[in-house]
Amino acid sequence: QVQLVESGGGLVQAGGSLRLSCAASGRTSSTYAMGWFRQAPGKERKFVAAISWSGGTTYYADSVKARFTISRDNAKNTVYLQMNSLKFEDTAVYYCAAGNRGIARLIGLYDYWGQGTQVTVSS
Numbered sequence: 001q002v003q004l005v006e007s008g009g010g011l012v013q014a015g016g017s018l019r020l021s022c023a024a025s026g027r028t029s030s031t032y033a034m035g036w037f038r039q040a041p042g043k044e045r046k047f048v049a050a051i052s053w054s055g056g057t058t059y060y061a062d063s064v065k066a067r068f069t070i071s072r073d074n075a076k077n078t079v080y081l082q083m084n085s086l087k088f089e090d091t092a093v094y095y096c097a098a099g100n101r102g103i104a105r106l107i108g109l110y111d112y113w114g115q116g117t118q119v120t121v122s123s
Helices: none
Strands: 002-007 010-013 020-027 031-037 046-049 059-060 070-075 080-082 092-099 117-122
Touching: 002 092, 020 031, 020 092, 020 117, 031 070, 031 080, 046 070, 046 080, 059 070
Parallel strands: 010 117
Antiparallel strands: 002 020, 020 080, 031 046, 031 092, 046 059, 070 080, 092 117
C-alpha cells in the first residue's frame, strides 16, 4: 500500500504561482511513477503531468506545458508540481497518484490516489 497526501493548494490571482506537494509513504513508494491530475467542478478528472520513478522522464498535458513543472525528491518521498502563470481555467482539485506500471497519462494505470487539494485561480 502507498499513502499519498497532497498539500500546497489555495487561492491565487491569475498570473501567480503555487507549488503543490505530494508526500508518499508506504512500501517502495520511491519506485513508483507519479502523476498529477485535476478535476474541475462537473468535469472529468484529467491528466496534468507525470514523472518516472527516477525523475528522468516527464510528461505534460498540452494545456500546462511550459507553465507547470513536475519534480520529485525520492529521499523525501515527495513529488512536486510547480505551477506558474496560473490561469482561471487551472482552477480544480488537484490529485496526486502513484503507479507501478511506468510513467503514464492514463488514469487507469495509477493504483493509489491522494485526497486532493483545491487550487482556485481568481481572474
